[in-house]
Amino acid sequence: MSTITTEALSATTLLRFATAGSVDDGxxxxxxRLLHDSKSVLVDQLEAVERASASRGQEAPDLxxxxxxxxxxxxxxxxxxxxxxxxxxPRRRFILADTPGHVQxxxxxxxxxxxxxxxxxxxxxxxxxxxQTRRHAAIAALLRVPHVVLAVNKMxxxxxxxxxxxxxxxxxxAYATELGVPEVTAIPISALAGDNVVDASARMDWYGGxxxxxxxxxxxxxxxxxxxxxxxxxxxxxxxQTAELPDYRGYAGQIASGTFRVGExxxxxxxxxxxxIAGIDLLGEPVDVAWTTQSVTVLLADDVDVSRGDLIVPSKxxxxxxxxxxxxxxxxxxxxxxVGHRVLLKHGTRTVKAIVKDxxxxxxxxxxxxxxxxxxxxxxxxxxxxxxxxxxxxVDSYADSRRTGSFILIDPSDGTTLTAGMVGESFAAPExxxxxxxxxxxx
Amino acid sequence: xxxxAKVTGxxxxxxxxxxxxxxxALESEAVHIFREVAxxxxxxxxxxxxxxxxxxxxxxxxKAFAPAAVPFAxxxxxxxxxxxxxxxYRDRVVAAHGLRLHVxxxxxxxxxxxxxxxxxxxxxxLQTLPLTEKIQxxxxxxxxxxxxxxxxxxxxxxxxxxxxxxxxxxxxxxxRPELWNLYNGRHAPxxxxxxxxxxxxxxxxxxxxxAREGIxxxxxxxxxxxxxxxxxxxxxxxGEWGGPxxxxxxxxxxxxxxxxxxxxxxxxxxxxxTTLEAVITEIAASRLTERGATRADDKLxxxxxxxRKREGYF
Numbered sequence: 001m002s003t004i005t006t007e008a009l010s011a012t013t014l015l016r017f018a019t020a021g022s023v024d025d026g027x028x029x030x031x032x033r034l035l036h037d038s039k040s041v042l043v044d045q046l047e048a049v050e051r052a053s054a055s056r057g058q059e060a061p062d063l064x065x066x067x068x069x070x071x072x073x074x075x076x077x078x079x080x081x082x083x084x085x086x087x088x089x090p091r092r093r094f095i096l097a098d099t100p101g102h103v104q105x106x107x108x109x110x111x112x113x114x115x116x117x118x119x120x121x122x123x124x125x126x127x128x129x130x131x132q133t134r135r136h137a138a139i140a141a142l143l144r145v146p147h148v149v150l151a152v153n154k155m156x157x158x159x160x161x162x163x164x165x166x167x168x169x170x171x172x173x174a175y176a177t178e179l180g181v182p183e184v185t186a187i188p189i190s191a192l193a194g195d196n197v198v199d200a201s202a203r204m205d206w207y208g209g210x211x212x213x214x215x216x217x218x219x220x221x222x223x224x225x226x227x228x229x230x231x232x233x234x235x236x237x238x239x240x241q242t243a244e245l246p247d248y249r250g251y252a253g254q255i256a257s258g259t260f261r262v263g264e265x266x267x268x269x270x271x272x273x274x275x276x277i278a279g280i281d282l283l284g285e286p287v288d289v290a291w292t293t294q295s296v297t298v299l300l301a302d303d304v305d306v307s308r309g310d311l312i313v314p315s316k317x318x319x320x321x322x323x324x325x326x327x328x329x330x331x332x333x334x335x336x337x338x339v340g341h342r343v344l345l346k347h348g349t350r351t352v353k354a355i356v357k358d359x360x361x362x363x364x365x366x367x368x369x370x371x372x373x374x375x376x377x378x379x380x381x382x383x384x385x386x387x388x389x390x391x392x393x394x395v396d397s398y399a400d401s402r403r404t405g406s407f408i409l410i411d412p413s414d415g416t417t418l419t420a421g422m423v424g425e426s427f428a429a430p431e432x433x434x435x436x437x438x439x440x441x442x443x
Numbered sequence: 444x445x446x447x448a449k450v451t452g453x454x455x456x457x458x459x460x461x462x463x464x465x466x467x468a469l470e471s472e473a474v475h476i477f478r479e480v481a482x483x484x485x486x487x488x489x490x491x492x493x494x495x496x497x498x499x500x501x502x503x504x505x506k507a508f509a510p511a512a513v514p515f516a517x518x519x520x521x522x523x524x525x526x527x528x529x530x531x532y533r534d535r536v537v538a539a540h541g542l543r544l545h546v547x548x549x550x551x552x553x554x555x556x557x558x559x560x561x562x563x564x565x566x567x568x569l570q571t572l573p574l575t576e577k578i579q580x581x582x583x584x585x586x587x588x589x590x591x592x593x594x595x596x597x598x599x600x601x602x603x604x605x606x607x608x609x610x611x612x613x614x615x616x617x618x619r620p621e622l623w624n625l626y627n628g629r630h631a632p633x634x635x636x637x638x639x640x641x642x643x644x645x646x647x648x649x650x651x652x653x654a655r656e657g658i659x660x661x662x663x664x665x666x667x668x669x670x671x672x673x674x675x676x677x678x679x680x681x682g683e684w685g686g687p688x689x690x691x692x693x694x695x696x697x698x699x700x701x702x703x704x705x706x707x708x709x710x711x712x713x714x715x716x717t718t719l720e721a722v723i724t725e726i727a728a729s730r731l732t733e734r735g736a737t738r739a740d741d742k743l744x745x746x747x748x749x750x751r752k753r754e755g756y757f
Contacts, residue, residue, distance in 0.1 A: 014465035043730040081615065083599040084592045086645045093465040095643055111620040221462060235478040240511035248510060254475040254624070259461075283474065284509040291461050295474035295507070308482045332620045346625050349482065408625045415606075415629025417619040 012088070015221050018097040018112035018145070020136040021122030026153045030122060030191040030212075031085065031098055037198035038213060040087035082108045091217040106365075106380040107332035109139050110420055114406070117221055118147040120212070121172075125158045125188070128168045134175060135365040141179035142328060142382065142422065144402060147219050148176060148184050151212060155204065156190040162206040179368075185219075187212055228292070229319070229396060230258025231404045232312040233348030238297055250281060250297035251306050256348065256403035258314075259291040260298065265315040268306050269394040274315055275302040309350035311394045311404070319404070321392035325354075327407070327421040328363075328398075329385050331377040337385075337409070337419055338376040344410040345389055345421075353390040354409070360384045377419075385421070397424035466652055470503065473640040475624060476603060477507040480585045480638055481514050483628040487585035487638075488545065488578075491517040493529035494703035495660060496589030496641055498536075499649055502658050503640060504587075505540065515587070516543040520574050522566040522705040523550030524684045529703055532661040545581060547573035564685035565708040575611035578635055585628065587638045593645040594732075597749035603642050609633035613753050646701075647726055654719040665722065666699045666714045677710025701726075 021027035035041045046061065053062045085096040097112030099105070113119055119140045123133050140148050150172045158164045169186035176184050187196055188207055195201035198213045210218070238250040260266075264277045279299040280290050290296045298312060306312070313319065325345070331337050337356060345354040362374040362383040377383050387409075398405030409419035463471065480487050489504065491497045504513045519533060537544045549569050552558040558569050578586060592599045602618050604626045619627055628636050641649070653660065671678040671694065672687035678698055679686055684707045687693055698711035699722070716722045 012465050013462050014468045042732045044732055081600050081618065083596070084643065085599065086593045086643070088645075088647070093645075093648075107620050111622055114622045115624070235475070236482045236508075238508060238511045242510075245510055252478050252507070254471060254478075281509070283470070283506040293463065293468065293471055295471040295478070332622075344629075346627065349479070403623065406623045406625065408622055408627065410627055410629055414631070415627065417622070417627045420620070420622045 012090075012092050013221050014093050014095065015118065015216060015219065016095045016097070016116050017118040017120065017216065018099055018109070018116035019120045019122065020099060020109055020113075020139070021120075021153075022124075022130070022132040025122040025124050026191045027098075027122050030120070030151065030153065030189070030197065031096065033191045033194060033197045034096075034213065035085065035087055037194060038087055038089055081105075082112050089213065089217055094216065106135070106139065106382075107330060107420075109136070110143065110330045110332065113139055113143040113145050114402075114420065116143075116145050118149060118216070118219055119145045120149045120151050122151045122153050123168060123172070125152050125154045125164055125168065129171045129175065131366045133172065134367075137172065137176045137181065138179060138363075138365050138368065141176065141181050142330070144398060144422075146182060148181050149212065149215060150176075150184055150186040151191075152186065152188045153191050155188045155195060155201075156193050160188075160195075160201075160203045162188075162204070165207075185209070185215055187215065228258040229317050229400060229404075230260055230314050231256040231319075231348075231396070231401065232260060232296070232298060233350070233404070234306055234308055234310045234312060235349050236308055237306065248299075249303075250299050251310075251312065252295070252297045253312075253349065254295045255290060255292045257292045257401045259289060260296075260312075260314075261289045262287075266300070266312050267315045267318045268304060269311040269313060269318065270321045270392045271305065271310070273304045275300040275304050277301070309348075311348060311350075313394070319394045319396050321394045323389045323392050324357075325387045325389060325393065325395060325407070325421075325423060327385055327387070327423045329377070329383060329409075329419045329421045331379060331381045331383070331419050333411070333416050333418045334379050335411070335416070335418070336376045336378050342412065343387075343418060344412050345387065345393075345407050346410060347393050347395060347407040348404060350391075350393065351410070352393065353412075354387050356385060357388050358386040360386065385419075387421075395423045398422035399424055466648065466655060469644055469648055470506075470652070472624075472643065473500075473503045474507040476626070476638060476640040477504050477587075479626050480587070480628070481508070484585040484636070486581070486583050487515045487587065488518045488581070488583045489513075489515050489587040490574075490589065491519050491533065491544075492589075492703060493519070493525075493533040493536075493661060494589070495649055495653065495664060496591065498658060498660060499644075499652060500587060500589050500640060501536065501540075502656060512541065516545060518545040518547065518574075518577060518581075518583070518586070520570045520577075521546050521548045521550070522570060522707075523548065523553070524566055524682065524706040526661070526663055526680075526703065526706060528661045528663050545577060547577040549573055563707075565705060566684070567705045567708050570705075571611075578611060579609075579633075583635060584630065585636050585638050587640060589641055590639045591641050591644050591646070591649075592639075601639060601642065603639055604628055605637040605639065606630060607635050607637055611635070613637075615749065615753075646732075647723070650719070650723050650726055654723060661703065663700045663703065666697055666717045668695055669698050669711065670695055671698060671711055678712070679710055680706055682706050 019027055050061045083098045085098055087094050099109045099112035121136045152165050152168050165188040173184045188204055189196040196211045200211055232253045232255050234251045235253045238252050240248050262277050262280055266277055267274045278301040280287050281297040282290055339356055339359055341356040343354050344351050359374055361370040361372055362381055396404040405423045407421045408417055411418055549566050552573055590598055600615055602621045630636055670681055672691040681687055681693055697715055699714040700711050716725045
């Protein structure tokens with residue numbers, strides 16, 4: 001950290017990424033190595049780990065103790081819940097969602113991947129692509145994480161053989177491409193020995209690509225917004241009602257996607273009323289144009305009825321509203337989701353009553369086979385659902401927008417978050433990419 | 444040998460004029476969280492200690508609702524061992540923005556015999572009861588805290604919206620998954636939600652933001668001469684709370700504080716950083732975390748923070 005200057009830090013961007021890996025693939029070691037070699041672990045943290053490792057009778061400091069924050073995790077030596085880590089290099093700042101690898105914690109991988117722009121999938125070079133690897137790739141595809149890194153770990157245990165790496169990379173890339181993952185970068189590493197994590201490996205001179213950290217530092221973090229549908233979910237109506245501002249009425253929200261300009265014709269959904277943007281305040285400063293993911297306050301030219309839960313969109317690019325939502329979901333609660341279940345659906349800033357009309361299929365992640373009409377989804381199940389909502393919703397396809405194409409289901413009786421939903425076609429049958437300049441992915 | 448299924452435009456995103464800087468992204472996310480709470484809860488309150496994190500929280504809240512007033516009151520848990528400079532700052536800020544301030548007083552609980560002074564004199568763990576009783580008696584349903592996940596490994600597991608039961612307890616194994624930016628604020632009567640808008644900020648982010656926004660801080664954050672004594676490897680300020688002992692000689696040193704908490708357990712660090720820029724340079728070069736350097740209470744055990752959070756601590 002000592003090499004970072006104030007000037008260098010002020011210009012950096014933020015990358016959110018997630019890790020996925022099975023229990024013994026060395027995920028904690030990779031995370032520990034990334035933090036350690038990028039000098040993001042400070043002396044007192046390392047001392048605490050050394051103390052705790054020694055008191056457990058371990059000879060070397062167990063870097064997993066850096067990340068396992070709960071008593072139960074340390075006792076069992078496993079990661080139970082998502083933890084968020086923060087580190088920085090002079091080029092970029094990182095938020096790492098460190099997610100557990102156990103099958104029964106699929107929901108936590110979904111949680112981590114939902115905000116990630118990149119996922120690192122770890123495999124053991126000795127085992128190659130296994131069922132759990134396919135599960136991780138499927139979840140990355142399902143959540144439409146724009147970038148996937150395949151880290152082929154433990155290269156030290158296969159003699160740093162290029163052929164081993166090449167065959168795993170080929171198999172994984174073919175599988176991920178079939179799922180619709182837009183970009184796979186495969187990197188041969190040894191997290192334990194430090195090869196190609198932060199520093200380039202001298203033992204794999206046949207590899208000419210970036211190290212894990214170099215790739216994280218340079219991967220693009222936002223796409224050309226000209227292709228995105230502009231969407232502003234209204235969070236809150238700002239009305240000062242003061243002597244100086246008796247008539248100020250601003251619609252506050254974080255732009256979910258696209259760009260808004262002063263003067264633009266807009267439609268308020270679901271009512272369908274139209275107006276024109278008279279002004280945009282960017283946290284107190286007037287601006288002419290604002291874009292995702294800025295938090296703004298929009299002023300309209302006409303006195304139309306707008307409240308929390310509404311969606312402001314360009315009149316020329318408004319989504320259809322519907323009361324019948326079809327989606328791929330991951331069930332995240334312990335109590336099952338069944339046909340006929342009455343739930344609340346939160347989409348953007350709107351929460352409406354809804355009923356589960358049908359569960360057409362349940363997905364088996366290991367082989368991507370579909371189990372028809374299971375009738376119920378248990379914890380960590382992924383399936384297709386049809387939901388009828390009490391009010392019309394302006395939903396986009398998740399393929400178009402991770403923000404306005406996603407929703408959660410909530411149990412109305414106790415507030416439990418039941419299910420994560422992604423609107424639109426099944427992920428296993430992605431629409432073909434036609435425009436060479438537009439990869440059709442948005443986040 | 445990099446295997447690439449489909450190459451996206453080179454450098455398209457990183458240099459895009461639409462890419463937000465990391466501070467803008469964090470600011471926008473925090474503002475979104477404030478507005479979600481304003482839209483979904485009846486009676487939220489901001490925990491305000493006069494420390495830098497709560498000061499940044501208040502600044503973000505002011506921006507989130509501008510040009511209207513912040514629709515929340517403030518709540519200060521007064522340990523009775525506060526730095527006078529911080530109390531003075533607190534009252535000045537409250538007056539300047541026309542805010543309403545609630546105070547939960549640890550001294551009050553000690554005077555009434557409800558809480559007992561600990562042998563080590565630290566009052567940090569004693570804050571939990573006055574805090575949780577105030578939340579119940581005022582019926583606050585959302586309580587903003589300045590906690591950051593980078594502070595401590597138990598906090599790294601904390602959700603942005605963190606449900607607390609009627610005893611204000613945190614159960615890390617029964618947390619709601621938090622997906623996309625769809626925060627779930629549902630709670631039963633008597634329960635409340637702790638909300639952490641600075642979850643994704645680091646200490647350095649907070650300082651850089653303070654510098655960028657020109658936010659005023661209590662003077663104790665900058666290097667000054669102070670009478671201190673050494674205990675458990677930290678420089679503590681002498682005071683009525685129980686220091687120094689006879690074996691702890693007092694000396695005058697040039698110091699500043701990295702965190703502001705109870706005087707009995709918040710240590711100063713040697714520093715000659717008198718400006719924001721100097722502070723940022725110092726922190727960027729520091730090899731110690733904020734809590735490791737200056738908080739005695741977190742050194743009590745490996746799970747000290749987790750255990751306190753379970754009981755309702757912020």
